[in-house]
Amino acid sequence: MTEVPLGDAEATSLARTYAALSDPVRLRLLSLIASAGEMCSCDLVEPLAKSQPTVSHHTRILAEAGLIDGDKRGRWVYWRVSPKRSNFVSQVLGG
Amino acid sequence: MTEVPLGDAEATSLARTYAALSDPVRLRLLSLIASAGEMCSCDLVEPLAKSQPTVSHHTRILAEAGLIDGDKRGRWVYWRVSPKRSNFVSQVLGG
Numbered sequence: 001m002t003e004v005p006l007g008d009a010e011a012t013s014l015a016r017t018y019a020a021l022s023d024p025v026r027l028r029l030l031s032l033i034a035s036a037g038e039m040c041s042c043d044l045v046e047p048l049a050k051s052q053p054t055v056s057h058h059t060r061i062l063a064e065a066g067l068i069d070g071d072k073r074g075r076w077v078y079w080r081v082s083p084k085r086s087n088f089v090s091q092v093l094g095g
Numbered sequence: 096m097t098e099v100p101l102g103d104a105e106a107t108s109l110a111r112t113y114a115a116l117s118d119p120v121r122l123r124l125l126s127l128i129a130s131a132g133e134m135c136s137c138d139l140v141e142p143l144a145k146s147q148p149t150v151s152h153h154t155r156i157l158a159e160a161g162l163i164d165g166d167k168r169g170r171w172v173y174w175r176v177s178p179k180r181s182n183f184v185s186q187v188l189g190g
Contacts, residue, residue: 006123006126011119012119015118015122018114018117019114021117022111022114022117024103024109024110026110027106027110091186093101093109
């Protein structure tokens with residue numbers, strides 16, 4: 001159990017992270033990237049059955065939350081779980 | 096790392112849980128209840144600096160997500176972390 005109640009600043013930062021995780025498409029996307037290790041945004045369209053702009057919208061939100069990092073190569077971005085957040089991501093996907 | 100990408104149903108259920116956690120007041124509230132073990136809704140007003148109706152709104156959302164259980168005694172509800180979710184709650188508050 002948590003020893004000390006969360007402070008305001010910490011609660012605000014955590015709430016932002018959970019907001020990024022509060023969408024089923026983003027959770028599936030994060031799970032696909034975590035399982036694959038690295039994934040091209042071009043390969044996320046088919047398993048999610050979403051358009052490229054929708055995929056990009058969701059990857060942007062996960063990246064802004066610091067959960068994934070993108071590497072642009074040519075016309076595509078390759079996504080990985082942010083190394084600093086890899087334990088946290090395993091945890092949140094395990095539910 | 097997660098072995099298998101999340102399915103639709105699991106992602107939808109997890110996303111609902113994270114939506115309940117996507118608000119700083121609810122995270123602080125959950126953290127206060129987790130720290131205290133049990134807490135009267137009447138004692139949540141002061142540390143959160145929110146009105147009783149606001150506290151009730153947020154406890155209801157956490158209860159609907161299955162994260163806390165309420166026990167009505169007289170005019171007040173006493174809240175505890177749901178025993179089935181206590182590991183999960185420790186995890187999410189640890190961020």
